[in-house]
Amino acid sequence: MEISQYSRATVQPQTQVDALAAVSGTAATGRAQAGSVAAPKSSFEMIAQQYNLHAMTQDEIEQMSSELYEAGYISLKDHTLLSFDAEGAAQYLQEQGLAGDGASIDGVSYANVDGERDIISEWSKKIAYREQQGQDAEDTKRILGLLQRLDSTRVFGASGITV
Numbered sequence: 001m002e003i004s005q006y007s008r009a010t011v012q013p014q015t016q017v018d019a020l021a022a023v024s025g026t027a028a029t030g031r032a033q034a035g036s037v038a039a040p041k042s043s044f045e046m047i048a049q050q051y052n053l054h055a056m057t058q059d060e061i062e063q064m065s066s067e068l069y070e071a072g073y074i075s076l077k078d079h080t081l082l083s084f085d086a087e088g089a090a091q092y093l094q095e096q097g098l099a100g101d102g103a104s105i106d107g108v109s110y111a112n113v114d115g116e117r118d119i120i121s122e123w124s125k126k127i128a129y130r131e132q133q134g135q136d137a138e139d140t141k142r143i144l145g146l147l148q149r150l151d152s153t154r155v156f157g158a159s160g161i162t163v
Helices: 013-024 043-050 058-070 076-083 086-095 119-132 138-156
Strands: none
Touching (some): 043 058, 043 138
16 A cells, blocks of 8 residues: 555554555454464564653654654654654753752653653653643644553453454
């Protein structure tokens, strides 16, 4: 299935899995029908398998976001929001004397001592913080939904069944 440049960023991952299944003659679960060759994993599934969203470094978050954007799963806006280094920005503001110690953006504390972050937990907290502040949380909710789909795909595979 050919995807135009315009529609790349708006195609939902499951739609692409279904399209791949239709082209390859497999069921939407990504499993081969009797007598056919198994379909290759979708790019969404391959991206999901590469990352543990509960323990990611900032570099891994940026890399994953770039892969999702380049594959057409997220818009440029979502790529920017997902890959933004809020902890680095808060640290910079502190270094410049523009914010006090312990400053954070969106009220979230970030990396553990190993530099790893649970980005699903972070984005859940961002939603709560934004709603508490009376701010719009639609972009944040959309990104959390994507992250949850990635995590589910990593754990259960494209079919939603443990593989």
